[in-house]
């Protein structure tokens with residue numbers, strides 16, 4: 330039986346660390362190409378680049394001057410950022426096995442979009458999961474530890490150092506949770522056993538990955554629309570590499586697209602917007618919205634399955650003008666089908682976007698034959714507010730950089746949600762003269778982080 334041997338590289342203090350730019354504070358970034366020190370540093374394994382995503386995660390490092398992404402799932406360099414706590418085996422599954430357990434109806438608790446919880450009070454609350462009382466810091470920490478273990482097993486390098494991506498904005502520039510979010514993520518990396526943890530904005534990493542391919546002098550815009558956030562970086566490329574002109578971000582991503590579609594198309598079929606008879610006396614009152622809002626929000630679903638909510642749904646069904654709709658809500662809460670519903674909405678969204686015939690949201694698990702048709706117009710309608718916010722986000726990035734839209738020569742799309750037609754339609758309207766191209770949408774950020782983590786001119790690990 331073969332055994333992986335982990336070799337701890339010893340980096341002499343000060344070696345290959347000059348000239349350098351403090352990557353965490355912005356500045357001029359140098360192009361990472363073979364033969365300029367990168368290959369040398371890679372041999373002793375400087376750091377792991379890790380893109381912890383709302384929906385998917387990826388990690389990479391540099392070998393002989395080339396980025397190499399870790400095979401996180403068999404044959405794949407990304408893994409879903411998902412968890413499943415299996416009630417029977419008491420095991421915690423992550424990634425594809427977690428998704429499969431949900432799909433197979435295994436008894437347990439599923440979680441997705443935990444990145445959106447960073448910075449909130451929920452992160453540090455202890456809750457009983459399987460046989461332990463744990464926080465989300467512990468849970469995310471274990472996910473990151475698993476990535477580290479897989480990276481170390483594949484490469485034979487001990488990764489004590491990690492360069493992590495972070496959205497430009499987690500919650501909002503003036504939001505009190507903003508500062509706490511990065512600190513929470515740092516705690517998660519510490520819990521995973523990393524000792525030196527640095528952060529860089531995700532679109533900057535994508536700029537580094539794609540900038541190496543650009544013509545000198547060109548102004549390009551990264552539009553990184555993921556599961557949780559939309560991030561913009563304006564940059565120029567020159568013979569010396571990539572120079573960031575401005576970063577900007579908004580808390581809008583594919584999970585918000587799913588939420589809007591769910592609230593508009595699915596929740597009304599579960600009773601949202603209907604009326605309840607008053608317990609006493611004549612007249613009606615509207616069904617409260619909170620439960621529908623939470624059911625349409627990926628990161629809130631795991632907290633819905635409480636005895637109080639089940640009781641509330643049963644009570645509402647009894648008083649409803651449309652009891653068949655509220656019965657569906659009761660079924661979802663009783664049988665814990667919230668994530669199945671959210672995945673069905675996501676599949677419907679992608680089906681519309683990819684032009685499939687007869688797209689719908691298939692909710693067979695809730696009620697046999699229950700499917701909600703979804704049209705291009707319906708999706709466009711639900712997402713129009715988000716399109717506007719993305720357009721404003723791009724404008725704000727231009728304003729921060731102090732440049733005009735017609736100076737932008739190229740728009741580069743990154744992130745799974747950049748595949749939405751709505752996103753490129755919006756950006757084409759904003760930048761009609763630019764060239765529009767897609768990067769490796771799911772891995773460009775991890776590629777850039779890997780490059781930067783292993784280039785001593787970009788990150789000085791000290």
Ligand SMILES: Nc1ncnc2c1ncn2[C@@H]1O[C@H](COP(=O)(O)OP(=O)(O)OP(=O)(O)O)[C@@H](O)[C@H]1O
Nearest residue numbers: 382383384385555556557558583584744745746748
């Ligand atoms: N073909 C597609 N069309 C539209 N949306 C898609 C498609 N494929 C994936 N998505 C959406 O992309 C999102 C995930 O993208 P990605 O993996 O880039 O996000 P992430 O990096 O995990 O999130 P973030 O960077 O915001 O933390 C999901 O919301 C998913 O629904």
Ligand SMILES: [Mg+2]
Nearest residue numbers: 382555744774
């Ligand atoms: Mg991303």
